[in-house]
Amino acid sequence: MSIMPENSYLGRTSEVQGDILEVSMGPHHPSTHGVFRMVATLDGETILKLKPVFGYLHRNHEKLAEGTSYLGIMPYTDRLDYLNSMTNNWSYALAVEKLSGQVATERAEYVRVILAELSRLQNHICLAGFLLQDTGASGTPLMYAFREREKILDLFESLSGSRMMCNFQRFGGCRLDIPEDWIEKAKIIVENFRVFLDEFEALVTGNEIVLSRTQGIGILKPDLAINAGITGPVLRASGVNYDLRKVDAYGIYSRFDFRIPLGKYGDTYDRYMIRVLEMRESIKILDQAFATLPAGPIIDPKAKNRGLRPKVGEIYSRIEGPKGEIGFYLISEGGPNPYRYRIRPPSLINLTTLEDMCLGQSIADAVIILGSIDIVLGEVDR
Amino acid sequence: MSRDKTGAKPLSLCPMENLETIQSQLSQAFSDAYITLVPNPILGAQSSLLIDPVHAVKIANYLKTTPGLQFDYCSNVTGVDWLAKDITEPIPAGSAPGTVANLKRLHEGYLEAVYHLYSMQLGHGPLVLRLRTKNRTTDTTLPSLTPVWRSAEFQEREIYDLFGITFEGHPDLRRLLMWDEYKDFPMRKDYSEPDDYEWEPTAHGAILTKAQAHQKIPTQTTEVIV
Secondary structure, X not given: OOOOOOOOOHHHHHHHOOOEEEEEEOOOOHHHOOOOEEEEEEEOOEEEEEEEEOOOOOOOHHHHHHOOOHHHHHHHHHOOOOOOHHHHHHHHHHHHHHHHOOOOOHHHHHHHHHHHHHXXXXXXXXXXXXXXXXXXXXXXXXXXXXXXXXXXXXXXXXXXXXXXXXXXXXXXXXXXXXXXXXXXXXXXXXXXXXXXXXXXXHHHOOOHHHHXXXXXXXXXXXXXXXXXXXXXXXXXXOXXXXXXXXXXXXXXXXXXXXXXXXXXXXXXXXXXXXXXHHHHHHHHHHHHHHHHOOOOOOEOOOOOOOOOOOOOEEEEEEEEEOOEEEEEEEEEOOOOOOOEEEEEOHHHHHHHHHHHHHOOOEHHHHHHHHHHHOOOHHHHHO | OOOOOOOXXXXXXXXXXXXHHHHHHHHHXXXXXXXXXXXXXXXXXXXXXXXXXXXXXXXXXXXXXXXXXXXXXXXXXXXXXXXXXXXXXXXXXXOXXXXXXXXXXXXXXXXXXXXXXXXXXOOEEEEEEEEEOOOOOOOOEEEOOOOOOOOHHHHHHHHHHHOOOEEEOOOXXXXXXXXXXXXXXOOOOOOOOOOXXXXXXXXXXXXXXXXXXXXXXXXXXXXXXX
């Protein structure tokens, strides 16, 4: 009788040298951008299989919202994608406005566009900084990006009282009017942002290491991207022309002249470049919005916010958030709170193809591919 | 069709057929399946089609591939829990005084999976599909549409996790957000949260109070001894 159990390590050393290794990255790993875990099966450094694991930040936001009044949900939406509370607020306000038959005022529509595009600027520059941090460009690009982002967050703070949890939109308009000097400050910051973007690109975009780490890595084919419901810059990097600001032309986006940048190869570099080009388009929209901002009430005086009881029915409404299509599905049974409240989370659905993009790549590239998808765990787990 | 230098298709925006047309088109193609229009009183364009679960995968494939429809993008997938619905029938005029109003049960309750479809090629939508389970307790199975639209993969897992609908044909049906050992379905309307997430042998304080509210305390009978 052998003294070693049959499955012992010593009993099968020759098989162990097969080198199939399972690595669990996260949930406390700096490259996963939050409490997110990937279980990767590796052959050497090559990824054979990769399964994402979610739920570490799950607080059942939808259940909480179903016990809360329509207005009371608004601050909760800040905590979804906490980089972009302005667009979350807008998407939710738009859904409730459609549900209850209210319309935002003209000035509020412009203010929403301004705030959404500012939000897009700081989200995209943040992503560019994080992505370069992941490629190993330690510190400098990220800190440059954060310096510019902080200026935009200062604008948000002076307007709403909070840097990130803005809670700014209401049904029928916005919570507060924007002062005249705020617009002057914003104009200067946007003008400087343009200069900063040139500087940032000169520093980074043509960099040899950035190119070799990102080009041809994590290719996403357009057919798969459409079928897997990928939206936002990740979809457009694969060359699919689908931007809700053009498709749905919600709000007043049809009045602005801007273009939709599209990628060609669908690799990590395209996903980075799309963000840079989108920032330039956002600056164009902001210039036009500042120039044409009309006077008038910021919120409809007859708007119903407190004690809102929409009629029986349901609505699905979506906007183009910086991360993709953020939608809200609401069912009203006539009560003071929604019977069903659902968020379509772009961060979660964009992770559907993470495994497909990572297969055959090295484990170090998986970090960059994940970084280029742009997720926020507050929205993935809800 | 003109192509710009990236080789990408330009954006096209075609209006969607109205829902009645799509319904009759589907009814012709699938004569043995029921396809019912569920009206939405707020926005007629977002009324939905209640489709037969038995034929759901075939219908989904038809919607995805038929020219003119081409719903290639499944945006939002979610579950809805509908409890049993009772209505009180009005007391007919002239009935004897003291007549008790009749309580009538409309349905026993069911779980619903709702799919919002769009077309990226044609730029139209949404088409809202609904699938209903037979009831909320014993038969909560629906066919998975993940083989048709991959975007349903995580969202159907989430519905399985939080509502307890089992999707047949799903490639990887596991809990998504709650942990694997969890037993209940938190998004159901009759869900009550456990008294104690981390079981402790001697419950005390707030946990004990909560547990006592759920446990039946036997009524004390006092016996009088003569």
